[in-house]
Amino acid sequence: MRYQRPKGTADILPDEAKKWGYVEETARMIFDNYRYHEIRTPLFENFEVFSRTSGDTSDVVTKEMYDFHDKGDRHISLRPEGTAGVVRAFVENKLYGPEHQKPVKLFYMGSMFRYERPQSGRQREFHQIGVEAFGSNEPELDVEVISMAMDLLKHVGLTGVRLAINTLGDQETRTNYRQALIDYLDPFFDELSDDSKTRLHKNPLRVLDSKDNRDQEIVKGAPSILDYLSEDSQKHFEAVKHLLDTLGIDYDVDDNMVRGLDYYTHTIFEIMVDSRSLGEGYTTICAGGRYNGLVEELGGPETPGIGFGLGVERLMVLMDAQEVKLPVLDQLDVYAVGIGEGTSEATLKIVQALRNDGFSADRDYLDRKPKAQFKSADKLNAQFTITIGEKELESDSANVKSMVSGKEVNVPLKDITANFNEVITNNFNFDE
Template sequence: MRYQRPKGTADILPDEARKWGYIEETARMIFDNYRYREIRTPMFENFEVFSRTSGDTSDVVTKEMYDFHDKGDRHISLRPEGTAGVVRAFVENKLYGPEHQKPVKVFYMGSMFRYERPQSGRQREFHQIGVEAFGSNEPELDVEVIAMAINFLKRLGLTGLRLAINSLGDQETRDNYRQALIDYLDPYFDELSDDSKVRLHKNPLRVLDSKDKRDQEIVKDAPSILDYLSEDSQAHFNAVKHLLDTLEIDYDVDDTMVRGLDYYTHTIFEIMVDSKSLGEGYTTICAGGRYNGLVEELGGPEMPGIGFGLGVERLMVLLDAQDIELPILDQLDVYAVGIGEGTSEVTLKIVQALRNDGFSADRDYLDRKPKAQFKSADKLNAQFTITIGDRELENKTANVKSMISGKEVSVPIDEITTNFNTVITNNFDE
C-alpha cells in the first residue's frame, strides 16, 4: 500500500523548512522589539472555546471546524484560529492580575485546522503567526499592532501592501446598525443565499461577509456601519486614522469589511497584496482587530484586547511570486576528509570538537574514496577542508586548506580541536 499525506496538508521539506525558520525568527525579532513575548497553547481545546467566541453563525463554526468527541465523551475541536485559545489561557492563568504589566503582549506560532477546499496558500492544516495585546483601550495600541504587522511584512521584502481599516464600534453601535441592516435586507430575503437567510435575524453582519455572488450584489448598497458609530466609537476611529497619518502609514477605509468572526469590536483591519498567485485582485494576508468583550466571554474580567493573525503558507506563496530570496545562511565551515581506515575515529572527534566550538562541520558517513569526499566538500561549499591520512595520523597533524584561496598548512590536531579560530587567524587571515 502506498501512503499519502491527507488532503489539505503539506510536507514541508528541509530546504523549504529553512525558509519557514527564517520567517519565524524574523517575526520573533520584530515582536521582541515591540515587547511581545511568546505563548504556546494546546492544538485542541473544548469545542465551546471556539463556538462561544467565533459565533455560532460563523463559517468557522458551522462549516469548517474539525471537532469530535474523545474517549471521555468530551467535545473537542482542533483550533481553527489562534486568538480564542490565547484568551482562554490568559483567563485561566490569571494574566490579567495586578502583578502583570499592562498591556500584556504575547505572540504565537503554530498549526491551525479548517475543513475547506484546499487552494493556493490555503490548506486544511495551515500555519499562523499572530499577536495579542490585553489591557488597553487606547487607539495608540491599535496603531502599534497595525504598524508591527506592516513592519514584519516589509522586513521580509514584500511590496505592494495595501492596508484597509474599518470600525465595528461598540455595543451601542452594533445594536443601532443591526436593525438598520435588517431593515435594508428584509425586502431581499427571497433572493439571499440559504446561509444568509439563516443569519439575517441572528447576525446580519455575517451577510456582509458572504462569499455568495448574489449576496455581494445585494449588500453593495447596504447602509454603512460608519454612519451608526456612537460618539465614543467615532472618536476612537478618528484617533486611529490620525495616528496612522502621524506614522505616515497609508490606508483605505473600507466600510464593507466586517471580518469572519463575531468577537471583533471597534478597529478591524486587513493587509492585502495584489498578486495573481493567490487569485485575481487584492488578497488578504494579514488581518485582525479589537475584541473588547472576548475576555469576559471566556470567564475573565472586563478587559480589552487587540491582535492579528497571518497565514504562513500564503506568505510563502507571495514571497515566491515576488521573487524574494530570503537571506538564509547555509555555510559549512569545515569538511573533514579521512584517507585510510584508521582515520575515521579521528575525523569524528575533530568534527565533534569543532561543533562544540561553534563551527558547522561535516564528514563522510558512506565510507567513500578521498576523491568523492573532496567532491562533497566542494558541493557543500565548505570554507575549509581538514585532511588526515596515515602520515598525518602518525604525526598527529592534519592538513587545513582554505577552499577560497587554495592555501594549505599542516597543523597539530590538538590546535584544531582546542582553538580552530586561532588556526584560521594565524594562517589564513591577511
C-alpha cells in the same frame, strides 16, 4: 499499500523549511523589538472555547471546525484560529493579575485546522503567526499592532502590500447598525443565499462577509457602519487614522469589511497583496483587530484586547511569486576529509570538537573515497576542509584549506580542536 498525506495537508521538506525558519526567526526578532513574548497553547480545546468566541453563525463554527467527541465523551475541537486559545490561557492562568505588566503582550506560532476546499495558500492544516495584547483600550495600541504587522512583512521582503481598515464600533454602534442593516436587507430576503437568509436576523453583519456573488451585489447598497458610530467609537477610529497618518502608514477605509469572526469590536484591519499566485485581485495574508469583551466571554474580568493572525502558507506563496531573496541560512563552516585506514575516528573527533566550539561541521558517513568526500565538501559550499591522512595521523596534524582562496596550511590537531577560530585568524585573511 501506498500511503499518502491527508488531503489538505503538506510535507514541508528541508529546502522549504529553511524559508519557514527564516520567516519565523524574523518574526521573533520583530516581536522582541516590540516586547511581545511567546505563548504556546494546545492544538485542541473544548469545543465551547471556539463556538462561544467565534459566533455560532460564523463559517468557522458552522462549516469548517474539526470537532469530535473523545473517549471520555468530551466535545473537542482542533484549533481553527489562535486568538480564542490564547484568551482562554490568559484567563485560566490569571495573566490579568496585578503582578503582570499591562498591556500583556503575547505572540504564537503553530498549526491551525479548518475543513475547507484546499487551494493555493490555503490548506486544511495551515499555519499562523499571531499576536495578542491585553489590558489597554488606547488607539495607540491598535496602531502599534498594525505597525508591527506591516513591519514584519517589510522585513521578510514582501512588496506591494495594501492596508485596509474599518471599525465595528462598540455595543451601541452595533445595535443601531444591526437594525439599519436588517431594514435594508429584508426586502432582498428571497434573493439572498441560504446562508445569508439564516444569518439575517441572527447576525446581519455576517451577510456583508458573504462570498456569494449575488449577496455581494446586494450589500453594495447597504448602509455604512461609519454612519452609525457612537461618539466614543467615532473618537477612537479618528484617533487610529490620525496615528497611522502620523507614522506615515498608508491605508484605505473599507466600510464593508467585517472580518469572519464575531468577537471583533472597534478597529479591524486586513493586509492584502495583489498577486495572481493566489487568484485574481487582492488576497488577505494578515488580518486582525480589537476584541473588547472576548476575555469576559471566557470567564475573565473586563479586559480589552487586540491582535492579528498571519497565514504562513499564503506568505510563502507570495514570497516565491515575488522571488524574494533569502539570506544563506545553512552555511557549512568545515568539512572533514579522512584518507586511509584509521582516520575515521580522528575526523569524528574533529567535527565533534568544532561543533562544541560553535562551528557547523560535517564529514563522510558512507566510507567513500577522498575524491567523493571533496566533491561533497564543494557541493555543500563548505568554507574550509580539514584533511587528515595516515601521515597526518602520525604527526598529530591536519591540513586546513580555504575553499575560497585555495590556501592550505598544516596545523597541529590540538590547535584545531582547542581553538579553530584562532587557527583561521592566524592563517587566513577574513576577506578570503
